[in-house]
Amino acid sequence: MAKMTDGTLPARATGAPKVAFFNDPKTRSLIFQGLALALLVFVIFTAVTNAVTNLRNQNIAGGFGFLDQTAGFGISQTPIPWSESMSYGRAFLIGLLNTLLVAIVGIFFATLLGFVVGVARLSPNWVISKIAYWYVEVIRNLPLLFQILFWYLAVLASMPAPRNSHSLFGLFFANQRGITVPRPIFEPGSGYIGIALILGIVAAFVVRSWAYKRQAATGEQFPVAASMVGLILGLPIVAYLVTGMPVSFDYAQQGRFNLTGGMTLIPEFVALTLALVAYTAAFIGEIVRAGIQAVSYGQTEAGRSLGLPEGRILNLIVVPQALRVIIPPLTSQYLNLAKNSSLAVGIGYPDMVSVGGTILNQTGQAIEIIAMWMGCYLTISIVTSIFMNWYNQRIALVER
Amino acid sequence: MQKCGVFRVKAPDDGALWVPAKDNKSTTNRVGKAATMKRIVSTLALGAALGFGATAALAQAPSTLRNIQNKGFVQCGVTQGLAGFSMPDSAGNWTGLDVDLCRAIAAAIFNDPTKVRFSPLSAKDRFTALQSGEVDLLSRNTTWTLQRDTSLGLNFAGINYYDGQGFMVRKSLNVKSARELSGASVCVQTGTTTELNVADFFRANNLKYEPVVFASADETIKAYDSGRCDVFTTDASGLYAERVKLAKPDDHVVLPEIISKEPLGPVVRHGDDQWLDVVKWVHFAMITAEELNITKANLDQMLQSTNPEVRRVLGVEGNGGEALGLTKDWVVRIVRHVGNYAEIFDRNVGPSTRLGISRGLNALWTKGGLQYAPPIR
Numbered sequence A: 001m002a003k004m005t006d007g008t009l010p011a012r013a014t015g016a017p018k019v020a021f022f023n024d025p026k027t028r029s030l031i032f033q034g035l036a037l038a039l040l041v042f043v044i045f046t047a048v049t050n051a052v053t054n055l056r057n058q059n060i061a062g063g064f065g066f067l068d069q070t071a072g073f074g075i076s077q078t079p080i081p082w083s084e085s086m087s088y089g090r091a092f093l094i095g096l097l098n099t100l101l102v103a104i105v106g107i108f109f110a111t112l113l114g115f116v117v118g119v120a121r122l123s124p125n126w127v128i129s130k131i132a133y134w135y136v137e138v139i140r141n142l143p144l145l146f147q148i149l150f151w152y153l154a155v156l157a158s159m160p161a162p163r164n165s166h167s168l169f170g171l172f173f174a175n176q177r178g179i180t181v182p183r184p185i186f187e188p189g190s191g192y193i194g195i196a197l198i199l200g201i202v203a204a205f206v207v208r209s210w211a212y213k214r215q216a217a218t219g220e221q222f223p224v225a226a227s228m229v230g231l232i233l234g235l236p237i238v239a240y241l242v243t244g245m246p247v248s249f250d251y252a253q254q255g256r257f258n259l260t261g262g263m264t265l266i267p268e269f270v271a272l273t274l275a276l277v278a279y280t281a282a283f284i285g286e287i288v289r290a291g292i293q294a295v296s297y298g299q300t301e302a303g304r305s306l307g308l309p310e311g312r313i314l315n316l317i318v319v320p321q322a323l324r325v326i327i328p329p330l331t332s333q334y335l336n337l338a339k340n341s342s343l344a345v346g347i348g349y350p351d352m353v354s355v356g357g358t359i360l361n362q363t364g365q366a367i368e369i370i371a372m373w374m375g376c377y378l379t380i381s382i383v384t385s386i387f388m389n390w391y392n393q394r395i396a397l398v399e400r
Numbered sequence B: 001m002q003k004c005g006v007f008r009v010k011a012p013d014d015g016a017l018w019v020p021a022k023d024n025k026s027t028t029n030r031v032g033k034a035a036t037m038k039r040i041v042s043t044l045a046l047g048a049a050l051g052f053g054a055t056a057a058l059a060q061a062p063s064t065l066r067n068i069q070n071k072g073f074v075q076c077g078v079t080q081g082l083a084g085f086s087m088p089d090s091a092g093n094w095t096g097l098d099v100d101l102c103r104a105i106a107a108a109i110f111n112d113p114t115k116v117r118f119s120p121l122s123a124k125d126r127f128t129a130l131q132s133g134e135v136d137l138l139s140r141n142t143t144w145t146l147q148r149d150t151s152l153g154l155n156f157a158g159i160n161y162y163d164g165q166g167f168m169v170r171k172s173l174n175v176k177s178a179r180e181l182s183g184a185s186v187c188v189q190t191g192t193t194t195e196l197n198v199a200d201f202f203r204a205n206n207l208k209y210e211p212v213v214f215a216s217a218d219e220t221i222k223a224y225d226s227g228r229c230d231v232f233t234t235d236a237s238g239l240y241a242e243r244v245k246l247a248k249p250d251d252h253v254v255l256p257e258i259i260s261k262e263p264l265g266p267v268v269r270h271g272d273d274q275w276l277d278v279v280k281w282v283h284f285a286m287i288t289a290e291e292l293n294i295t296k297a298n299l300d301q302m303l304q305s306t307n308p309e310v311r312r313v314l315g316v317e318g319n320g321g322e323a324l325g326l327t328k329d330w331v332v333r334i335v336r337h338v339g340n341y342a343e344i345f346d347r348n349v350g351p352s353t354r355l356g357i358s359r360g361l362n363a364l365w366t367k368g369g370l371q372y373a374p375p376i377r
């Protein structure tokens, strides 16, 4: 056997060293990986066979067939039409849509509020920065479920009974049953308004990129923001007038118990959104502050020495660089918000977990429902991440 | 503010798991706050329990009784607090009609009614807890339905309270009948037959309503009390029990309509016939004791009786108890420690209690009610 002359290097001169096969790092790692894999397969296999036998012993049928059965229960917020005679599958879909609704609305407002808070914390104005500081400290340190319950009870307690609703021009109402607004009724022809809206958005972005290119080439500026707003709002309004005003409104009226008609945001939605927005905004605020502080002060000074006004320094120099630091942790706040919305069951908001739980309880299909929950949350999270990663790449530093 | 049953999964922030009983006293499970997450976690636990056979009760599914004898106590799933049925008193001891059934079972097995541990479960979590082997039985005002009996993998062991669903509203609304409730908001608890019945009722009568669905009884009644809903609905027994939790109970009325049948009774897992028999016959034994007028007070006299039926029931003759896997004197044990059906009814929900419920449907069949037990012979 060749002698190892060097502690670190195998002796090569006399050919490959003959180590016992179990001492060979390659074989070893193969063996351990094989063992780990076998263990994993064994655990999964036992889990599945156990589940199958246990379920069979208890006479519980597996599979997703139950999704076609009649649900038979009511749901308080239904973005798509719902009646008790529809299926469990549709009920679950409504739960999913309700989850998406709070998640999207929540993310939108949490981002706005979060940026305001983050910028406010860096404000040279002592009062504003202290308010932002205490906001972050208080909100971040209280459990979310507690905050949701707080907002719910606060919303309920501060609102009048339906018979003496607060009302604004007799069109908008607020009471313990929610916030009611006139409901638009789209008559034939109103499709054009939607088309006009889409056209408006597309045109706005075309104009924007044209204006940027032109500015890069010639230095001439164009009122981008105003023309974008004009296009996005103007085109649908023109379409509305041209098609003969095909949208009418259903106004709320006082019924015996509640307002009837109109469109109502239920208090559970309002409270949950408020709580999620307030909570997540505190975290986003910190992320934004950190992002802005990560941009070295020299950048601002350089901007000043070029004579740029403060607003432009923020817009053109600080924020674009800060965003690169902000986006990745911001993504995880978005994911958190979407997942935290499952705390809705605490106040009876019919989200995916609440509705799914009802279905689970009635059908006993625990494994299937849990799989559906996991699948849905996973999909929501992955789609959010993909979008945010794409955005992150887009804004990545491009050196010219 | 809310309470919730938690099972199996250890939650680090509170010790809401079954605390081992000290000096053979039944143990109250105090429940934590972040209940909602745990509810989800506990549901996941079913997956885990079913999947890995992690639960002893499941691994040896066939003999729940032997398992109970080995561990030394009965694990009984009850509500999170429903006056008269299952509720911890100020000293933390569980009391109520449903609780007494668990105690009777413990008395029959161990000759000791304190050998029970209680798991407070929300309506939604209860079946999962039973299926996963976390509790040995549910005695939790649970309505016997075909669906639960079959596709949930459960078996009902009898009916210890005949009930029906009712409505409660504020007096100030001036409602006289449930048929006037069109357009009302209704607070209900999820995972109940209540939730389904109310949907059926409004659909059948072509009335509109807004269901507002909560996970626990406490949340439901609080939301109703704070004005979120016009109507609170549940089993009639539950209406009376929950009304006492309202800020001003006298401002609310129960409407006359009863819209459903709610036969409430104990539930066990499907697939263990012996345990099903035990639970079923403990209930029947309490009815039979009432029929034969055997009470806690006169038990020792009754043991001297010459009436062959009394002698057989009390195990002086025959060995019915042993056939059940219990002892000859099983009924003696039940009556001595817990009492007959009339005694537990009167003590927990009867006219002299705060609930003040009369026997009604729950009177013996000989007195115009529905409570009836097959012969013990």
Ligand SMILES: N[C@@H](CCC(=O)N[C@@H](CS)C(=O)NCC(=O)O)C(=O)O
Binding pocket: B079, B080, B081, B082, B121, B122, B123, B140, B141, B142, B143, B189, B191, B192, B193, B194, B216, B217, B218, B234, B235, B237, B238, B239, B242, B262, B264
């Ligand atoms: N009997 C009905 C309803 C049972 C039920 O859960 N009722 C509620 C309202 S009275 C309750 O007991 N809640 C107590 C709790 O959740 O702890 C069923 O089996 O579905």
